[in-house]
Amino acid sequence: MITAYTDRSDIKMMAFKAGATEFLTKPIDVAEFAARTKNLVALRESQLMQRDRARLLATQVEEATMRITQREFETLTVLGKAAEYRDPETANHILRVAHLSKLISGNLGMDANEQDMIFHAAPLHDVGKIGIPDSILLKPAGLTDDEYNLIKTHTIIGYNMLKDSSSLYLRAGAEIALTHHEHYSGAGYPQGLLGDGISLYGRIVAVADSYDAMVTRRPYKEPWPVEKALKIITLEKGRQFDPIIVEAFLALPHEAETLYERYTD
Ligand SMILES: [Fe+2]
Numbered sequence: 001m002i003t004a005y006t007d008r009s010d011i012k013m014m015a016f017k018a019g020a021t022e023f024l025t026k027p028i029d030v031a032e033f034a035a036r037t038k039n040l041v042a043l044r045e046s047q048l049m050q051r052d053r054a055r056l057l058a059t060q061v062e063e064a065t066m067r068i069t070q071r072e073f074e075t076l077t078v079l080g081k082a083a084e085y086r087d088p089e090t091a092n093h094i095l096r097v098a099h100l101s102k103l104i105s106g107n108l109g110m111d112a113n114e115q116d117m118i119f120h121a122a123p124l125h126d127v128g129k130i131g132i133p134d135s136i137l138l139k140p141a142g143l144t145d146d147e148y149n150l151i152k153t154h155t156i157i158g159y160n161m162l163k164d165s166s167s168l169y170l171r172a173g174a175e176i177a178l179t180h181h182e183h184y185s186g187a188g189y190p191q192g193l194l195g196d197g198i199s200l201y202g203r204i205v206a207v208a209d210s211y212d213a214m215v216t217r218r219p220y221k222e223p224w225p226v227e228k229a230l231k232i233i234t235l236e237k238g239r240q241f242d243p244i245i246v247e248a249f250l251a252l253p254h255e256a257e258t259l260y261e262r263y264t265d
């Protein structure tokens, strides 16, 4: 602001309040004007630099977060693959269970974050099979009681592998590994948990995993027709499975069909 008023401090105050950064009085002293202008330009330049730096930092933080998330997904994939090498179940089984679980959670009204969580954690449900000997894991039929009891420990092995991770996805995987063979009625394993005492993720994956096992080929059985599988799921409503989750599952026949076209064994 340049003005001829020299002794009006109220005007000066008003000018500063209105956003003036400098206040010069007439007549202008050329040297002072040049010095003050130089200061203002320097100030503006440093403001712009700071703004650019803030933008650069924000971009860098965003990129770093993306890289971490990417690595987390890589960890999940590697773990899933490790389990797959040991397990006669296929990669597509894991993918179908992930998709089915996500679809069910959507139908249950779970938010996008939780749907994303179950999608990435469900593939870890059988990761504990890494700890089960091949001679038992790959046996086509006729397991002894002891052998069957050993297979059941894949739930606890998986849980112990994942439970202490700082990753939310891996911890959700631990929860699912531990609870995906629990029954709503309390007759499941390893803890014989009852109803809502079973983790919600575990109850969802239990339906998706069982359905997929029924309609696909396994070393010990041929694939069952969809109608037969749906009948059994319905029959087990309130017994093996949470009734609400069975309802949510039965409400998605179309999406489930497309999944089986996309990820065939
Ligand atoms: Fe399992």
Ligand SMILES: [Fe+2]
Pocket: 089, 093, 097, 125, 126, 209
């Ligand atoms: Fe499975």
